Amino acid sequence: MTSGKQTPGDTTSFGFRQVAEDARQRLVNDVFSTVAGRYDLMNDLMSGGLHRLWKDDLVAWLAPPKSAHRFDLIDVAGGTGDVTRRVLEAGGAGCRAVLCDINAAMVEVGRRRLAEAGAGERIAFAIGNAEALPFPDKSFDAYTIAFGIRNVTHIDRALAEAYRVLKTGGRFLCLEFSACEVPLLDRLYDFHSFEIIPRLGQLAAGSAEPYRYLVESIRKFPTQEPFAQMIRVAGFGRVNFRNLTGGIAAIHSGWRI
Numbered sequence: 001m002t003s004g005k006q007t008p009g010d011t012t013s014f015g016f017r018q019v020a021e022d023a024r025q026r027l028v029n030d031v032f033s034t035v036a037g038r039y040d041l042m043n044d045l046m047s048g049g050l051h052r053l054w055k056d057d058l059v060a061w062l063a064p065p066k067s068a069h070r071f072d073l074i075d076v077a078g079g080t081g082d083v084t085r086r087v088l089e090a091g092g093a094g095c096r097a098v099l100c101d102i103n104a105a106m107v108e109v110g111r112r113r114l115a116e117a118g119a120g121e122r123i124a125f126a127i128g129n130a131e132a133l134p135f136p137d138k139s140f141d142a143y144t145i146a147f148g149i150r151n152v153t154h155i156d157r158a159l160a161e162a163y164r165v166l167k168t169g170g171r172f173l174c175l176e177f178s179a180c181e182v183p184l185l186d187r188l189y190d191f192h193s194f195e196i197i198p199r200l201g202q203l204a205a206g207s208a209e210p211y212r213y214l215v216e217s218i219r220k221f222p223t224q225e226p227f228a229q230m231i232r233v234a235g236f237g238r239v240n241f242r243n244l245t246g247g248i249a250a251i252h253s254g255w256r257i
């Protein structure tokens with residue numbers, strides 16, 4: 001899932017399957033178009049509500065300023081807006097956010113939810129690919145991506161774009177499923193992932209397939225330290241990470257210095 005030199009016929013992983021590299025994003029988009037209407041319910045069912053605590057941790061680590069001083073966030077792969085909403089609620093009057101996602105169906109759900117939450121003029125929406133963000137260099141004070149980066153075809157291009165759109169001194173934060181490092185919990189987690197989640201998907205959303213992809217894509221994503229190294233290679237400084245729930249998820253942090 002790195003860019004390298006692309007030649008016709010290159011393949012890449014889509015969950016545990018190999019697919020043509022240029023077909024992968026369309027398959028990912030199909031997954032999220034299928035689940036958009038039930039995404040929030042499924043998120044709660046699949047994680048037992050844990051994703052809410054992890055997102056709270058992400059926002060606590062970002063600590064958006066409480067003042068009226070302007071602070072611009074881009075929440076990439078923002079989907080239905082959970083992280084965007086939390087940042088706006090935690091930040092002061094100067095806090096503004098752009099929710100950017102490649103999938104119009106997910107953004108539509110996000111638009112509705114943020115309107116209900118009263119985000120008003122502090123929020124804007126953009127349809128865009130994390131690998132080629134539709135924003136000028138040095139536009140944002142912070143970049144967040146939650147459960148999004150494992151879906152992009154070229155992680156290194158997405159990281160390079162994160163670096164490009166951040167101002168000097170800007171903060172990168174990524175919340176993603178990672179490698180569970182606690183014995184026994186890892187076995188329980190495997191059972192939950194491969195036996196429970198696809199069945200929940202079948203029952204609650206009428207299809208197991210999208211949820212099988214979500215689980216498989218987690219296993220294909222680089223573990224904590226290799227991912228930290230990719231963030232360093234993209235140019236970020238002071239890179240570190242925190243494990244959540246024994247490493248089932250992790251938050252990676254870096255700064256454009």
Ligand SMILES: C[S@@+](CC[C@H](N)C(=O)[O-])C[C@H]1O[C@@H](n2cnc3c(N)ncnc32)[C@H](O)[C@@H]1O
Pocket residue numbers: 025028029032076077078079080081082083100101102103106128129130131145146147148151152153
């Ligand atoms: C698992 S959802 C996460 C949504 C939200 N951040 C959250 O934590 O609830 C993943 C999101 O990534 C988006 N996505 C997938 N590939 C993308 C890409 N290349 N660029 C931007 N967004 C992408 C999907 O459309 C989907 O909304």
